[in-house]
Amino acid sequence: MTIQEIPTVDIDETNGVPTAKLFGTIAKMRDHGELAAFRFSAKNEWIEGTASASTVHEWFGAGAEHLHVEEFRLTADHPTLGHGHGPTPQEHVLHALAACITAGIATGAAARGIELTKVSSVVSADIDVRGVLGIDADIRKGFSEVRVDFDVQADAEPDVIDALIASATKYSAVFDMLTSPTVVEVRRAAV
């Protein structure tokens, strides 16, 4: 079973989501569970100080290695203590959360035949930096709370939109990896 065998004919497309193709992919994976095992990866290279650049290009899924259409590159830094090379890594995570739920809203709306006109959101997260700075061991290093506020305009009742947002949140990969503990294993590569 290869990615080429997954149907590419799009019968219809809502919100730019070709739903038939998506459902086709889901059906194939339902019957062949091993196709659902994906592995994403990023490479990072330190620049200077607190700045580094991450790239993503390769990924594995549906039984094969793949490449993104191009190598995507993002830099990260710290605003006050860094040199302004880029947003902070925490902000990358906030991007990821908003984008993940947004993609879920678009897909979920498409599956229900709802046309979206606009989806925008503001994510904000509180962090007491005394945690990362090692000033107080009782303060966690990361965010104490993350808030995402959505503005969704669509041809649907407010109730339906609320349900769309709640559902996209519940099934979001990034929402899950942040709300539940995720095992992170950090090691030095074997020389």
Add this chain to the structure above:
Amino acid sequence: MTITESNTIDNGVNVEALLGAREMLSGAPAAAQFTFSATNEWVNGTHSRSTVHEFFGLGDQQTHRRPYSVDTDHPGIFASEDNGPTPPEMVLMGLAGCLTAGVASVAQNRGIQLRSVKSTVEGRLDVAGILGIDPEVRNGFGGIRVRFEIDADATREEIEAVVAQSQKRSAVFDVVANPTAIVVDVA
């Protein structure tokens, strides 16, 4: 912790400022309350664009040097157009960036000169969760692996200690490894 000989090594981390901040913030907890934020705008399909510019900290509104925008999307297999990395990949990038920044700071603080720091971050994702195929599969990564390649003026043990300490100084590591409360509302 004592300040080691930092005038002989330079990883680009302003340790004086860092330690100064620590001292200042110990006595002024309110100044330590930061709020980061991003705005996101849906483009089409699974493609959206986020921007960061302002944040709050040290008791005041702050701004980045300039707005930073990032596109995210999904690759073709998800019936998308691959306009940017996927959100899970962005989390990996954030994690790598945070740990690497931590490595640089800790190394500087310990007087270790870094020559190069590279890492590969991998996350396993069983998409049967997000695709609604199996409710017992979690939606996020089953596990994340980070592998550092560090060339530095230090013993293997010292470098491993730096890597271990960087995890304790990483906000993103904490947010991913431990549960984080998220509230999603309609504006």
Add this chain to the structure above:
Amino acid sequence: MNHPRTTDVVVIGGGQAGLAMSQCLTSRSIDHVVLERGESANSWRTERWDSLRLLTPNWLARLPGWSYQGVDPDGYMSAADVVEYLDAYRRSIGAPMYTGIEVTRITSRGGRHTVDTSDGPWSARAVVMATGACSNPHVPSIAAEMPAHVEHVTPIGYRNPAGIGDGGVLVVGASASGLQIADELSRAGSDVTLAVGDHVRLPRTYRGMDIHWWMDAIGQLDERYDEVDDIDRARRLPSLQLVGSSERRDLDLSTVAANGVSLAGRLVGRSGHRAQFSGSFANMCTSADLKQRRLLDRLDEYAAEHGLDAELSEATRPAPTVTVPPLLEADLRSIGTIVWATGFRPTYPWLDPQLLDRKGRLVHDGGVLPVPGLYVLGLPFMRRRKSSFLDGVGPDAQDLAEHLVGHLACDVARAHT
């Protein structure tokens, strides 16, 4: 080896499902026996906590040829009441019940089924498994990660606050059982934390009528399994956050929190001495509130369509769940007991494992197993949304009895060709 006794149908289980099936078979003159491992209505005698009352009002306890005739049709029976109710039913229908019988194995060959028991084998042309939906509590694998000092309890083993040891209590699961037990323990003085995942909340009464009156009226309880979009999901829904009480009080997260219960997200891990809870609590509450709102909207529509607005009181909507920041962790050193209100997964150790799916669930189509002559009764949303309720086994038993009659007739036809 004992020579098997013979009958047309063996019914396994002497609770409401087994008795309902027995009545349906008797009324069709089908020869059968009912095998019960304890005394009749065993689980109601031995596996319910002291203060338990049915979630459904008494008038919704209809069985084939039987209904509540007592003085409190809008009240909620206790477990002891249910035992009495089912005992009277059993006597009235003259169910051919054998008690104290443990079924050990069912083997099917050539249209006949051999049911091995602790009292010797039976040979039958059909078997109906009516052991119920709550035979085996499901305790998630995370339980094994908890420290050794913690006592583990399930709703089946729980009786009353006096039976709970010292220390804080962590109740896992915000279903009806979880909420009721958390509430009772907190009011008795325990330090209770409730871990909340997916849940369904509803008011006890709406516009003056019991919520089950509404669900029955709009036909939701009779919704068929083949009419629902995602039947697997519907079958997995946790029990409604309700309690049966004479005051008809509501039971939801806000009320238990007001009674001293600390709310946390879903239990998701253990790290050292800390139990970890998901940060998704707000999303769980929002989802439950939205679902409740949608149902109440439906009820209002029904009332308007049927001209009931004049008789019913004004619609007062329950307040959204109060979501103060939930606990993300708890210190396991101060937890003495964990109550696992995490649902049930019936097991069928006497069945060929090939009849179960890879998760150990019975494979069936509305109660009809792929092996001709094997049936199951009483599972959640088996044929109807109310399949696992007292009021639901009757209609399902009638359906399966009809199917069974057809099976026996084919059997006879085959024997004569």
